Amino acid sequence: MRPGPKSQITAAELSWDDFPERGFARVEAFATEYLKVPKGEGALSAFRLRDWQMEVVSSLYPTDRPRPRQALLSIPRGNGKTGLAAVLGLYGLFADEVESPQVLVVASTEMQAKHVFNAAKRMIELDDRLAERAHIFKDRIETPHNSGVFLALPATESALQGYDPTLQIVDELHVVNRDIWEAVTSASGKRAESLTLAISTPSDSQESVMWDLVKYGRENTDPSFVFREWAAPDGCAVDDEAAWAIANPALGDFLHVDAFRSTVKTTREAAFRRYRLGQWIGSHDSWLPFGVWDARAVDRALVPGEKIVLGFDGSASGDSTALVACTLDGHIVPMNIWNNPLEAGWRVPRAEVTAAVDGAFNVFDVVELACDPWGWRSEIEDWSQRHGERKVVEYNTGFRNRMGPATDRLYAAILDGSMTHNGDKVLTQHVAQTTAVQTAIGAIVQKDKKNSPRKIDGAVAAIAAWDRAAWHTRKKSARAVSF
Ligand SMILES: Nc1ncnc2c1ncn2[C@@H]1O[C@H](COP(=O)(O)OP(=O)(O)OP(=O)(O)O)[C@@H](O)[C@H]1O
Ligand SMILES: [Mg+2]
Incomplete structure (x- = not known):
């Protein structure tokens, strides 16, 4: 069939008299009565909705409470x-009993949006009763009886x-x-019900809107x-078939286990897992x-006078600069992170950094300030004069023999849950x-690459703070034992 409007729709409106009035049972009845598996x-x-699919459908189309928005x-x-x-x-186009339904299929590209659109189009074509009551165009379907429209759109504002x-x-959603998500x-939201x-x-990537929503x-x-x-x-073996079944409700049904058995051998593990x-x-x-980092966030602020x-x-110039605190019981809280707003010619506000250092010494019981000296020697000298030479020490984060083991120790603490942080966004x-x-x-x-704008200075400062705080804690407990 060539896409385009039919001359006129003469078929009478579909009757829903025998259908449940609303809710998931109506969705199921519509799918069974009118839709076929397209390929x-x-x-x-x-088209028979499986039990697990019906569970989803019943949470989207409940009968005893408002429908969800997202x-x-x-x-x-x-x-x-x-x-x-x-x-x-x-279902939304033909049978949801709303006036002028608008169903939008959106995706990051028109191609991706077309997958759902084409499946829907094919399902209409497979049922004469629906086909007689719809105009199918290249990227829209119209149902004149209820002034409905179904569109495939690139998701742009x-x-x-x-x-x-x-x-x-x-x-x-992962792409x-x-x-796009905000657009x-x-x-939506202008109607009493919209999903x-x-x-x-x-x-x-952890920096995806999908991860935030998950x-x-x-x-x-x-x-x-x-x-x-x-x-x-988490942590299952990649070839654990019981784990495959947990993740794949259609496995053994319309999804074939032999395809899994052959692809597990030829696919990179990370890709197979995802x-x-x-x-x-x-x-x-x-x-x-x-x-794991997100899982360690707790609602705990530093208390004035606390040992940190x-x-x-x-950074000497255009990078970001971070001052991060760690308590002696392993709670990490940034004092401040000065991020380059990606403006050419931006310079770290050095006076502000010094004020933050002084402020921390005034408010808290600072046991030590461990500084990466690169580009900041004169300030560090000045801080050390004001706050004590023994307290302001150099900590060269470029020295691998020190940073490697320190990084691994913080890693282990993050994984085993013996550290926390305050959930600071930056x-x-x-x-x-x-x-x-x-x-x-x-x-x-x-960083992911040299000169990347994706800064990591906060993490580096946290590793230094963690390393030195752990050292002071060990020293304290060793002394306690020897007394
Ligand atoms: N109850 C059902 N629900 C969904 N699909 C079904 C059902 N029964 C059979 N099928 C068929 O199973 C296949 C599922 O493929 P579909 O493209 O919908 O999956 P997908 O998760 O979108 O895949 P991909 O990740 O590749 O995009 C299709 O050919 C579909 O027609
Ligand atoms: Mg798909």
């Missing part, structure tokens, strides 16, 4: 993301302007950036946000495994940007 396993048979399903490849999205899109969607579907969510539904495999969903405090995650248990096991593994050379050790990593960002090369003397942290 692949079970092609052309009636939903995120994190699920590995091949479990029918696109198919489910097409079913819900068509300008493309989304002027719509008033009842349902927005984001296929593969969507924050600007999508700000397009933004994202379906995706995990992203490869963290939010895992907290599970917002009834207007539905989150469901299918993932193999795409097939739904696990967050991050980029392979990032210093920390995904999510300060780590300082200053420090968290610096830690996320920190990559590492493994060497015989420990991990050497570095």
Whole structure:
């Protein structure tokens, strides 16, 4: 069939008299009655929503409470993301009993948005009753009976302007950036009920809007946000077939286990874990495994007079400069991180840094200030004169024999939970940007590339502060024992 408008729609409106009035049972009845599997396993048979799919559908279309505004399903490849999205899109277009429904399929590229659109189009073509009541165009479907429209759009602010969607579907959220996500969510909300539904495999980066939403969903405090995650248990063996089944609800159904058995041998482990096991593994050379830093955030501020050790990593010019505190019981709190706002000619406000150092000494019981001396020798001399030579010491963060073991000790503490931090956003960002090369003397942290604007100075200062605080704690307890 050539795309384009049909001359006139003469078919009568579809009758929903025998259908449940609303809610998930209506979605199920619509799928079974009108939709067929468009391709692949079970092609052309009636589209039967599986139990696990119905669980999702019932949380999106409840009958006893308001519908959610946003939903995120994190699920590995091949479990029918696109198919489910097409079913819900068509339900929203034909059967949701709202006047002028607008279903928008948005993705980072038009190509990606077209996957759901094409599946929906094909499903309409496979049922005469639907095909007679819809105009199918290249990138839109119209249903004149209810003034409905179903559109595939590139997710940009300008493309989304002027719509008033009842349902927005984001296929593969992991490639969507924050600007796009904000454009999508700000397009919705004008109606009493409107849902933004994202379906995706995990992203490869902690700096993704998807990771932020996964963290939010895992907290599970917002009834207007539905989150469901299918993932193999952390730390499972990559070839553990029981773990495959946990992560892949369609395995053994329309997803074939022999495909897994052959790809596990030929796929890089990180890729297999992400795409097939739904696990967050991050980029392979990032210093920390995904999510562990975030898990150590606690709501604890420093108390005036508290004993702290300060780590300082200053930049001579355009980099960022960090002053980070660590308590003697292992709680990390940045005093300040001066980030270059990426302006040419920006210089660290040196007087402000000195004021912050002085302020810390005034407010807290500073046991030691460990400073990377590069570019800051005259200030360090000045600080040491004011606050005591024994307290202001040089800590060369370029000295690998010291930094490697220090970095590994903080790493171990982050992993085993013996450290905490206050969740500071800038420090968290610096830690996320920190990559590492493994060497015989420990991990050497570095930026993702030389001259990269992705700064890590906060992480370096935290390692120095942690290292020296641990040293002072050991010294104290050794003395306690010898007394
Ligand atoms: N109940 C069902 N739900 C979803 N898909 C089904 C179902 N039954 C059969 N299928 C078929 O299974 C296949 C699932 O593929 P689909 O493209 O929807 O998965 P996906 O998760 O989007 O994959 P990818 O990660 O490659 O984008 C399709 O061919 C679909 O038609
Ligand atoms: Mg898909």
